[in-house]
Structure formats: C-alpha cells, structure tokens
Amino acid sequence: MTDTPDSHLPERLTFTYVPRKGLLKLTIVNFLLSLITFSIYRFWAKTNVRRHIWSCVHINGEPLEYTGKGKELFMGALFVFLLLILPIVLIVALIGLIAGPDSPLLMIPQMIVIFGVYLFWGFAIYKARKYQLSRTQWRGIRGTLAGSAMTYSLLYFGSLMAKGMSLGWATPVMNTVLQEQITNDMRFGDAAFKFKGRAGPLYPTYAICWILSLVALIVIVALIAASSAGSTFWQDLFSESSSPDSIDKAVGYLLVGFLVFMVLTALIIPMLWSIYVAKELRTFANYTRFDGAAFKLEATAGAVIWLTVINLLIIIFTLGIGWPYVNQRTVKFVVDRISLEGMIDVDRIRQSQVPLDRRGEGLADAFDVGGL
C-alpha cells in the first residue's frame, strides 16, 4: 500500500451498460403514483428512473451515480410556474379583458410569449443539461457546465433564425457551433471537455439527405397523382357536368391522398435524416476530447432508425407509460457505442468547485424541451 500518486498510471476508460432489475417495478409504481397525485409525482418519477439508469452505466467497473432529488425538480417547476407562467398568463388575460375579446391587440402578448419561448429555449436546454451534469457523479466527482446559459441561449436563438432563413443549409454549421459552445463549458471535476472541428465534413451527408428528401417528396406526390390518374378524379372535379356527388367523391380522393402523403412523409423523411443524425453523432464525438483523449461513437443510420422506431412503438403501445424504457434504450444506445481513445490520469481529477444550483429544470419542464 503506497500513498504516492505516481503509483497510479493513466488508464483507458471503457463504458459498459450493466442492466439491473427493478425498472419494471419503478415504471409501474411511478405510473400509479403519478395517477393519484395528478402527475405531481412525475418529478420524483423522473428522478428515480434516472438514478436507476445512471447506476447501470459503468465506466471501468464503477457506476455513474445520479444524485438529483425529486424535490429539486418540483421546486424548479414551481419556481417557473409562480414567477413566469402565472404572471404571463395573467397579463395576457388582463390585456384580453382590457382590449375586449375580439381585439387584434391580443396578438401582441401572444407573439411576445412565442418570441420569448424561442429566445429562452436554449437557456432551458443549457440549464437542464447543467443540472443533470451536476447531479451525475463518477467516483465521487460530479460534472457541470461552467459557462453562461444566456450566451448559449442567444446562440441557440440565432441558430434557429439562421436555419430557417437558409432553408436548413446552415444546420451543420449552427449545430457545430452550438455543440462547441456547450461542450467547451463541460467539466468533470476540474477536468475539461474540449470540442474542436469544422462543420465542413458534415456537408456532403447533409446535401445528400436534403436532396434525397426533396426527391422523396416529389416521388411521393407523383405516386399519389399517378394512382389517382386512373380514376375519374380529375373529370369528377373539373368536368362541366360535375354533380355535387362527384365533387364529394373528388374531395374524398383529395383527403385520402393528403393522408397518404402525410403518413409517407412522416415515415420516410425522418428515416432519410437518420443518415445525417448518425453522421453528426459520429463527427461530434470525434471532435470531442476529454483530458486529451478523443471520443469515438460508432452510430450508424440503421441503428439510429431502429432505436427511434422501437422507442416510438414503446410509447405508442404503452400509451406513454413505458417512457423509462425509452430513456434506458437511448442511454444504452450511446454507452454501447462510445469509447474513449487514449489514457486518462483519473486519480488526479479534483472535485468541481462550481456551486450547485438548488433547483432544476423548471424552464425545460415548462417548455417540454425533451431529453432524459
């Protein structure tokens, strides 16, 4: 037994998902308690599911630990409700009352609220991420985000505008900038994450997905048009002698065509974009370093599609009750595919000095930002 730090050599970190029993019981108890507490229990439910899933993620044999508390999430939500949602709703209602129910003035507060939500969306994401990292421990050391949520929020807002105005073409650049901003703020104890890389390598895949989506849209429309061409659809709609009955029939065709279009696009377009999502995951992992070691994430488009489809089916067939399994599968997806290429001198990592927030995720809960 020695006391000298030198005796410990840098180690290679390996990530494994070690399932443990109890998630089914948690899911059922969470559902029942949420039911009888008018969903107020959801904060505690979220917490104990995270604690379970975190504890299944082992890095070099030592599990992650989630130290968050249901009360912190509840307080976060209560805080946002009392200081933000309630005043806003009251002000909007007051303006409605003063201006009268049909007044066009009502548009103004509603637009301000929508603008505010977009402006603070990034803030909500950043704060929620910070809370989760600061409640995640490994070997007694917690993570955090050491930067400014407001900076990230403005950047996020700007990225939304840029994506919209460029018909999506700014997406790879903006996502890279956002990821760089948040990753460079990330800490584990006093050790920092670094993100470095350009958006350029994402563009070929982005272009392929963009063009394929366009082609897919055209093909879907053409197919629907072709299948209706054989019918009397156009004659029904435009012939001089069109009776109300045939118009009804034509409208029926139109409606069915529209439904087919919606279903096909809702299925095919996200699948096409999974190619880009997988590419982005791999690239961003490559650009990320922790203490000098580079991450590697082996995510393929097929795996992303499979994960998304099964998660969707779980949500649909359990009526949403199965959400802990969706979270579990998502975490497992990443853990199974991630590796850190390089040696880390873990033993010298010190505890983070960034103070802990006392409440968590209020805004993210209000906006329903998503994530775990």
Place this chain on the structure above:
Amino acid sequence: MTIDAIYFDGEYARDRAVTITVDGHDIIFTGDGVPETRWSIAGLHPVDPPSSGQPFRITHSSKPGARLVIRDEDFIRTLIDNHRHLRGGYSWTHLRQVAAWTLGGIIGLAALGYVLVSFLPQKVAYILPDGWRNRVGEQVVKGLVENARRCDSAAGNAAKSAMIAALAEGNPDLPPVSMEIYDMALVNAFAAPGGKIIFTRGILEKADKPEEIAGILAHEIGHVAYRHPEVQLVRLTGLQVLISVMSGSNGGDITSNIAALAALLQYSREAEREADDYALSAMQKASIDPMGLRTFFEKIRKEEGSTSKSGQSSTLGKIGNVFSTHPGTEERIKRIVPMPAGQVPVQVLSPEQWQALKAICAS
C-alpha cells in the same frame, strides 16, 4: 470480521483500497492514505438499493460526498439484515413528502381558482371603466346577434324610451341602460356589459301586453344593476387563466367561441334571483303590474315542448332561449305575486306606443 472495500473521498476521483471492521454501532475503515475513520451505522445510507451481483455503495451523513463500495456479499447481507434502513427504495418519509406536496398543489390550485373565478370577478366588475364596458358590450352583442339587423323606427324608439321612463318612475337609482331590438325570430332577451339590453323581434311578437316586455326589461336591468354580465366576463377570463395554467397550454381565444358566449349568459340561480328581486321591487315602486312577467313566463313554459326551429342555426339560437339561459323557471314563476290591493297599476305604454314598439322591425 475485516473486509476489503474501495473508498472515494468525494474530493479526488482516486479510488483508495480500505479495510472495514464493524465495531458495535459503528463501522471503522482505514487504508491507502485514509486515516482511521469511524462512521455510525445509523448515519449510513445506501446510494442505490442493494442488488445482488452489484457492489453495495454507501455514504454517511457526516460526509455526504464520500462513497464506500463494498463487494463482499456476506458482509452486505449481514449489514442489511441487521439494519433495515440500508435497504433503500421507497420510504414513508419519501411518500409523505410527495403526498404533502400534492396536497399543497391541490390546495394552491383551489385557492387560485377561488380568487380567479369567484373573488376577483365580483371586485373587478365594479371598477371597470364605462368606456371598457361599452366597447366590450358592443363586441359581445355583435358576437351574439351576428348579422341580424338592428330595428329602428322613430315611433318605436320613442316607445322604448317611454317604457324605460315608466320603470324609472319611483326608481331614481336605475342604472343607465339602452334597449336594442334585433330582427331575429327566436324568443330571447339578454343584458350585455355596459348596460346594453337586447330583445329579439321574436320576444316582442310573443308578448301580448306592454307589461310583459316591461317585466323582462326590469329583470335585465336587474342584471345590469348587479353588473352580472361584467362579472361573468371577468370570471370567464379567470377560467381561461386557470385552464391555461392547468393544461400548460395557451387557453386560446376562449372569449370568442360559442361555448364561452353561452357561459357568459348562463347566470347562477343566485344571480337570477337577484335580478328577479330587483325587477319585482322596481316594478312595484313604478306601479307596473308584475303579473305581465308571470303571464309571459307561463306562456313560454307551455310552448317549451314544441320549440320552433326558427333561428336555431344562429349563435343565440344554439345557446338557447330565454328559459334555458334562465334556469329554475317553476320556482321563479311562483315568486311573482300580484300587486297589493289598493295600488293602482299605471299604463306602461299607450296602445299606439305598444303598436309602434311591436312593429319596430317592420320598417
């Protein structure tokens, strides 16, 4: 018994090999740069519930950041068997806390509901400026009568004024009201914010005597005097707030849909009684025969089974007639009693004025 374990001090990520021994109510551990440390077993708590095949991780209230990781299955089992609080999982304290917050949440929402739907409307209705009342009143009327024509004729308007004047006789504090008649077949009358009282052509046609219309007018003036339309509107806004707050969504433009307009006219029984009492007292002071109102109510009630379909497609028609918007008819009819013997009823309108009023929509 001495067993091996790993210790994290919560300050460095370094793992330290230690040995643990149990000493009465405490455990003692020491090793790899860790001085001999004594933790009370009562102060221990599990980071995760113990799970077979997994190391047992515990911490102590004196050093919440520190972790002891024990892999010795026998030791874990003995420790847990002797100290039930180390099992983790759901505890009564935890469930009690959740129950308390739930109860608090429900009480909070109920209090908010009371303030928004009951307390505030009563207070706010009386401080609303007249400009607002008139403007909103116009919007409400427009929403209810839709495209119907407003009936006007010189003689008819004079008759309206004469009827209001007859009611004002002996009632000096009658609130300022305006009486408007719209060219609609359905039988209805209502009061809107700002003292606007709306009659349909249908209700005029249904009446055989001016006292019947005067009685309904008195009742609607009662609603105006108690600011019932304004209270309802503020209450509706409060309800909108409550709905948006509970559903977490923007309640939408609740004030512009039919259900909302219906709710606007759906007064409570208590409000109707207030308006009735006001009408009866006003009619008595003005010496107007209250039996006109009673006759009219009875006439409508008889026809209730065979309601005409005319005007059912309009907003006002969908909301219902003067009866479905005024619940508790039977008991209200009974409360209308004849004038005391000796009091001489006045003539509300001359026969010519009455004819002019009934014909106001003809021109």
